[in-house]
Amino acid sequence: MITFEDVSKTYAGPGGQAGDRAALAGVSLSVAPGEVFGVIGASGAGKSTLIRLINGLETPSGGKVIVDGDDVAALGVEGLRSLRRRVGMIFQHFNLLSSKTVAGNVAFPLKLAGRPDAEVKARTAELLARVGLSDFAGKYPAQLSGGQKQRVGIARALATGPKVLLCDEATSALDPETTEQILELVSGLNRELGLTIVLITHEMDVVRRVCDRVAVLEAGKVVETGLVEQVFLHPASATARRFVMEADGVPGEAGAAVDGRVVRLTFRGEATYRPILGAVARETGVDYSILGGRIHRLRETPYGQLTLSLTGGDVEAAIARFQADGVRVDLVAEAGR
Numbered sequence: 001m002i003t004f005e006d007v008s009k010t011y012a013g014p015g016g017q018a019g020d021r022a023a024l025a026g027v028s029l030s031v032a033p034g035e036v037f038g039v040i041g042a043s044g045a046g047k048s049t050l051i052r053l054i055n056g057l058e059t060p061s062g063g064k065v066i067v068d069g070d071d072v073a074a075l076g077v078e079g080l081r082s083l084r085r086r087v088g089m090i091f092q093h094f095n096l097l098s099s100k101t102v103a104g105n106v107a108f109p110l111k112l113a114g115r116p117d118a119e120v121k122a123r124t125a126e127l128l129a130r131v132g133l134s135d136f137a138g139k140y141p142a143q144l145s146g147g148q149k150q151r152v153g154i155a156r157a158l159a160t161g162p163k164v165l166l167c168d169e170a171t172s173a174l175d176p177e178t179t180e181q182i183l184e185l186v187s188g189l190n191r192e193l194g195l196t197i198v199l200i201t202h203e204m205d206v207v208r209r210v211c212d213r214v215a216v217l218e219a220g221k222v223v224e225t226g227l228v229e230q231v232f233l234h235p236a237s238a239t240a241r242r243f244v245m246e247a248d249g250v251p252g253e254a255g256a257a258v259d260g261r262v263v264r265l266t267f268r269g270e271a272t273y274r275p276i277l278g279a280v281a282r283e284t285g286v287d288y289s290i291l292g293g294r295i296h297r298l299r300e301t302p303y304g305q306l307t308l309s310l311t312g313g314d315v316e317a318a319i320a321r322f323q324a325d326g327v328r329v330d331l332v333a334e335a336g337r
């Protein structure tokens with residue numbers, strides 16, 4: 001559905017010259033139809049640039065972006081218009097028209113597309129029902145909560161019947177409970193309408209809840225791509241490890257502040273409930289301090305993760321003993337690093 005082939009993007013500097021650092025460099029990825037694809041990265045990593053290339057809000061400096069069979073950079077005005085009807089977008093700050101009512105905002109893309117009044121009316125009512133806002137049609141954005149505003153954004157993005165929905169930090173301005181509701185709505189659109197979804201975020205929890213696959217972006221480059229389960233449980237890049245640690249509630253500096261070796265244990269199924277920590281400590285003489293831990297669900301599968309620093313005794317033997325018990329051990333940091 002969406003393919004990036006060796007895409008780079010360099011913005012012009014203040015004097016109109018090419019900037020010295022590329023916002024994206026050599027990005028290749030592909031998103032399958034019906035997939036929920038996450039892009040995670042720190043501020044400035046290039047996430048917004050990446051998502052804006054998909055609907056032609058930016059054009060690549062090199063490489064190709066192919067969306068629904070079209071080379072985006074080669075589209076003329078009419079081609080771009082057609083693409084944007086097939087690719088809806090929602091935003092962190094909703095981008096609603098404050099002078100229009102809720103219904104007016106949702107109807108706007110349909111009116112732009114020249115649809116007849118009766119159809120606009122019926123479709124707007126249907127969309128507002130889909131996002132649970134039928135009773136709010138006559139209200140103005142200023143009278144709505146953040147979650148309600150994002151629902152309007154979603155209804156508007158769906159108006160032209162897109163195949164793809166782009167979510168640009170769509171829950172970053174919302175509280176956790178509202179985030180949960182909006183993510184549930186977005187997941188439902190994927191399941192029920194078969195919408196392909198690309199979302200960018202700096203929160204691993206958002207990826208964990210809704211994505212099938214994720215790409216990790218670092219300084220304009222994709223450093224890791226994979227199934228969410230794979231990247232979440234066994235992150236390979238330093239950036240992914242940091243995001244996962246944050247999601248586990250381990251402060252970024254914890255690895256540097258403690259002695260010994262910092263490891264993350266992943267328990268699945270039975271192993272989660274065995275009293276294994278004390279046994280390993282007794283048998284190997286290793287001491288541990290707990291830096292963070294949580295029991296999660298990765299969509300349907302429950303699993304536990306515990307981040308420990310191991311000191312003294314025979315650390316190698318302790319790691320081997322955990323592994324023998326079916327516990328996955330990932331080295332997160334060494335003392336002083």
Ligand SMILES: Nc1ncnc2c1ncn2[C@@H]1O[C@H](COP(=O)(O)OP(=O)(O)OP(=O)(O)O)[C@@H](O)[C@H]1O
Binds near residue numbers: 045
């Ligand atoms: N219109 C622009 N003109 C010049 N430089 C830009 C422009 N947009 C982005 N950049 C630069 O490109 C790089 C990537 O920015 P981008 O907004 O894509 O990252 P991001 O990961 O979305 O960050 P954030 O989460 O802070 O929005 C940054 O160095 C940024 O300053």
